[in-house]
Amino acid sequence: MTQSVDQKASAAASAANAWLSAFQEALTARDADAAAALFASESYWRDIVSFTWNITTVEGGAGVAELLRATLDDVDPVGFRTTEEPVEKDGVITAWIAFETKVGRGSGLLRLVDGKAFTLLTTLDELKGHEEPVNGRRPNGVRHGAFRDRVTWTESRAREATELGYTEQPEVLIIGGGQGGIALGARLRQLGVPTIIVERNERPGDSWRKRYKSLALHDPVWYDHMPYIPFPASWPVFSPKDKIGDWLEMYTKVMELNYWGSTTCKSAVREGDRWAVVVDRAGAETTLRPRQLVLALGASGLPVVPEIPGHEKFRGDQHHSSAHPGPDKYKGKKAVVIGSNNSAHDICAALWEAGADVTMVQRSSTHIVRSDSLMDLGLSDLYSERALAAGVTTFKADTIFASLPFRILHTLQTPVYNAIRERDAEFYRRLEQAGFELDFGEDDSGLFLKYLRRGSGYYIDVGASELVANGDVKLAKGQVVELTEDEVVLGDGTRLPADLVVYATGYGSMNQLAAGIIGQDMADKVGKVWGLGSGTTKDPGPWEGELRNLWKPTAQEGLWFHGGNLALSRYYSLYLALQLKARMEGIPTPVYKPAEVYHTE
C-alpha cells in the first residue's frame, strides 16, 4: 500500500516521538537497560561532550547501557524532543532532536530503523548561564549613560593586548594560529575565555600565504566556512591561498582575537594546575602560564625530508615542498618532484605551466579523485548550492556528517567511490596506462577515510593528472637512492637529470611536532594523534572509534589537540571550546572512558 507524503510524515513523526518518549522515560527512571533496549542490535550512539564530557561512540545495547549507567545521575537529561518534522526515506526515519542536561542544552540527530535506534548523535551546544552573547544577547557595544572614567572599546582592547600574557595570565593558550587555532580562538572569545594564540608566522594567514604560489583550497567554499562569519555569496568555490590568508587575517582582527604573530614556542612544562610555556615573541622571551594548553599545530608543521645519500653534492636547488617558492625561476630547467600526493601534483603542474621539464617520482600507490567528481558525488548532498537550497545549512551538514559512525563510514563511502570510478573510468584507465599506480584505499573507501586514517596518500585532481596521463609530466617510479651533482638516481638505476629537486615527501606526525614543545615523555604519555585504529596503513589498530586525541581530553590533564581541515576545525572547535569553558567555570566535567593510549609516534 502506498502512503501519501503526509501520512508518511505523520508516521515518521509518531515513530520518532514515541521513541524519544520511551527514551526520556527510561532516562528519567535511570533505567539504562530499558534505554538500551531501544537501540538496534547493530547501533551506534555518538556523544560529543553532552553525556560524556568526551567524544565517544558506543555500540549496541551493551555500550549504551554502560554509558548511561556511568553518566545518568550527573547528566540528568530531560526534554528529549524533535525540533522539526522527522522524515522517512528507504525505511530510515531521521529526526533532528534537542534536549537539556543539568548544565547545558544539547541537540542531535536520531535515525530509526524498524522502530529502534540505528544511530544517535548527541552534542552539547551551550552551557546554561554561559550562552554566547549573540543575536538577542549581543553586547550593546557602548554603555549608554554617563560614567566617570569610561573606558572605550579601543582602550579596553589596547589594555587587554598589553596586559594579557604579562600582568594577567590567559586561561587558554593555543599554540598554532592557522585556521584551527583561529576558529577555536573565536569560539573562546565569544565564551569569555581569556585566550592567547601564538603563531610562528608574522600574520594570520601566513601559513597559507607562504606555500607554493599555485595553491588553492582543494575543498569547495561550502565546506570551508569559519564560525560566525561565513564567506559571502561572492566567494570563489576554491579559495586561492592568499585570498584565504587575507580572510583569516581579517577574521582574526574583527573577531578580536589576541593573536601573537612572530612568536615561537620553546617549551611547555606542567607546573601544578598550570603550564609554564616559554615563548619567544619577536625576539623577547616570555613565560605564559595558562591553565589549558591547546596544540593546534596543523598536519603540515614538520616537513619530512628523506636523508638521501649524495644530497650534499647536488648542485641545483633542493627543498621540501613547504619551502618551494613557486615555478617562476625554473622555466626551461629540469625538475624532479619526489612524491605523488597533493603537493607533488600541484607543484609538478605549476612547474610545467611555467615551462619546466618535469618528472614526478611516484614511490607508492596514490589515491586520485577528480575535484568535480568529488564535489558532485562526494560532497554535494551536504555542501553545495543545491544542499543549501534544500535546507541543508552548514551546521546541519556538519551534524549529519558527524552522525555517521566511523565504524561503518567506509561502507557508506565505498559506493561513492565505486560510482566515481565508473564515472571516471576512462580517466583512471589513461592514468594507469601512463604507468601511474592508483589505489582507492585498502578497502576502496576513498579519500575521506584516507584523510581520517592517515591524512595522506591522495591527490584531488584539479588538472595535474592530465599532465601525467598525457606524459607532459614524466613519471618515474620507485625509491630515490642517491643524488649526484646533477641527477636523481632511483633504485632501479634510472638516472633523472635535475636542476631542481622538490621533496614532496610529506610531514611528520602531530605527536612528533608536539614532542618538540611538551617533551618526548609527555608526547609518549598522550600518544598518537589522528587516525581511528582502522588497522590500515599508517593507522594501526586496535579500533579506537574516534579520532585519537582530537578535541577531547587527553591522557595529560590540561593538554588538548585541535586540528583538521576548515570544516572539522569549524565544527569541533565549538565542542572543544565548551569543554574549556566548563573547566574555567568549575562546572564538573567527569570524562566517560578516557581513551587508552596504544601508540606513541
Next chain:
Amino acid sequence: MTQSVDQKASAAASAANAWLSAFQEALTARDADAAAALFASESYWRDIVSFTWNITTVEGGAGVAELLRATLDDVDPVGFRTTEEPVEKDGVITAWIAFETKVGRGSGLLRLVDGKAFTLLTTLDELKGHEEPVNGRRPNGVRHGAFRDRVTWTESRAREATELGYTEQPEVLIIGGGQGGIALGARLRQLGVPTIIVERNERPGDSWRKRYKSLALHDPVWYDHMPYIPFPASWPVFSPKDKIGDWLEMYTKVMELNYWGSTTCKSAVREGDRWAVVVDRAGAETTLRPRQLVLALGASGLPVVPEIPGHEKFRGDQHHSSAHPGPDKYKGKKAVVIGSNNSAHDICAALWEAGADVTMVQRSSTHIVRSDSLMDLGLSDLYSERALAAGVTTFKADTIFASLPFRILHTLQTPVYNAIRERDAEFYRRLEQAGFELDFGEDDSGLFLKYLRRGSGYYIDVGASELVANGDVKLAKGQVVELTEDEVVLGDGTRLPADLVVYATGYGSMNQLAAGIIGQDMADKVGKVWGLGSGTTKDPGPWEGELRNLWKPTAQEGLWFHGGNLALSRYYSLYLALQLKARMEGIPTPVYKPAEVYHTE
C-alpha cells in the same frame, strides 16, 4: 462577518493577483490610461531605475500615465507577479512582486486599498546577462586544468593594483572612501566595473577612527550591515567607532576593492566623455581618466567653524568637533562646547566623564530622541532581532522603507514621535526645566525627516541628556559673539570661562564640498545635494519628491553623488551600481524626467 486567516489570505492573494494581471494587461497593451486607472486618486509610484533610469516618485493616475507613456516602449515590462503570499492588515493589502524589463529583472512592493494601488515601488535588481557572480554563479577561484603561464589570483590582483589608474583607466572613480564609497565599490567590483576609490585618509575606516574617542554608531547593528558580508551575530548593537573602522578596512580588503588611501583629489574636469581627475597619491600626482565620477564625500567632509571675533586671542585649545582628540587631557579644565546636536552632546558627555567642567552652548532648538525609544518605537518593526524573527530580512526592511512615499512620510512618522513624547514625557519635561530648547521638527515628524530634509538638528540620546537635565553639563543659550583670552562671550553678555572651546558647529553642504573638486560652476549646474524640497528650515521648496541628486543622474553627464548613513549606502549603492554598469555596457538608459535644479548651495 469574521473571516478566517486562510480566507483573508486567499482574498488578499486574489486581489493582488487580479490587480497585477490588470496592470500587466494594460502595460502589454501600452494603455497608460488603463494602467493609471488602477491607481487610487491619492497614490504614489516610486520607481528606482527599473522604468525610469532615475529615482522618481509620480503621484496619482496622471503621474502614472505620464510616466508610462514616456517609458513603456523602451521598458517592455512583463511578468508582473507576486513572489510570496500577499497579506492584508487594516484594509491594506501588501504584496511582494517581481517583473522583468527588456534589460533586467525587477521587484517591488505593492499596497492596495479598496482594490486600487495606494503605493507601488518598483526597483531594478539585476541586468540580464550581467548578473552578479554569486551563489551558483560564483567564480571557481582557480582554473582547473594545466595552462602555460597561468596567472594566479595574487598575480592578477597585483597586476590590477599596478596598472589600474596608470596604464589602464577605470570606468568609475569614487572620491571618498567611507562606508558609502566602499559599499558602492563592492557592488561595482561584483558587477565587473573597473573602479578606483580614492580617500584622503590612509586606511579604510579612518574617517571613523579619527573622530572623538567616545564615538559609537547611533544606529543599531541591524540597520548598519554592509552589502554581501553582514555583521556576525556577535556584533555589538552600537559599534564603537574603531570597531566599525576595522570592519570597513577588512571589508575593503576581502571584497578586493582598489582603494587608494592617502590620496587627495585636486580637481576634476570634464574632457569629452571622460573626466580628467588630478589626484595626489601619497605625494605623487597622477591624472585619472574615468568615464564616471562618483562623489561619495560624506556629510562630514567640510567642517564649519564660525568666525568668532577674538578667537585668535583665546589662549586655550580650540578646535572643530571633527578635530577633537577626546577628553583625556581636559580633566579639571573648563570646556565650552558650542552646539547642541549629536557631536556636541557626545563630546560634552565624554568631557564630563573625564572630569572636565563642561558647558554646552545651545544656539537653536534641537530634536532629542532617546536611543532606546527610537529603537523600540521607530526602528524595531524593520531592524531588530524581532523583525528578523518575523521574517523581515535586511533587504525586505530596506525595501519597505523605500516604499514609503517621501510625500507622506511625515504623516507616518509623526504618530511615532507622539508616542515617543508620551513615553518619555518626564524625560522631556526635565530637559525643558533645565532650560534646554526642544523641537520635534517643524511638523513634529521627528528625527528621520530632519535627517532627510537637512541632515542636522538632532541628538540621539545615549546618555548626555541626563547630564544636561541634572545640570552636570551646564547649559548656556544664545549666539557666541566673542572670545577673549580665557572666555566665551554670548550675545546676552554671559561670559563663560574656558580652557577649551569645541566648535560642534556642523559641516558645510555636499555641494560646497563638491565645488572644491569639480569647480563652482559645475557645482552650481548640478545644484543642491540632499533634502526633499519640504519647505522646512534648510530644505527650501519647491517639493522635489526625492533626495536631490543622490544615487541618480545629475545635471552633469557622468557625475554622480552617493552618500547617506550605512543603511542608505547599502540599499542605494545597488541601484547606482546598476546605472553605472548599464552605461559601461552600452545599454540604453533613457532618463525619465531629470530633476530640475532649483538651488545652488
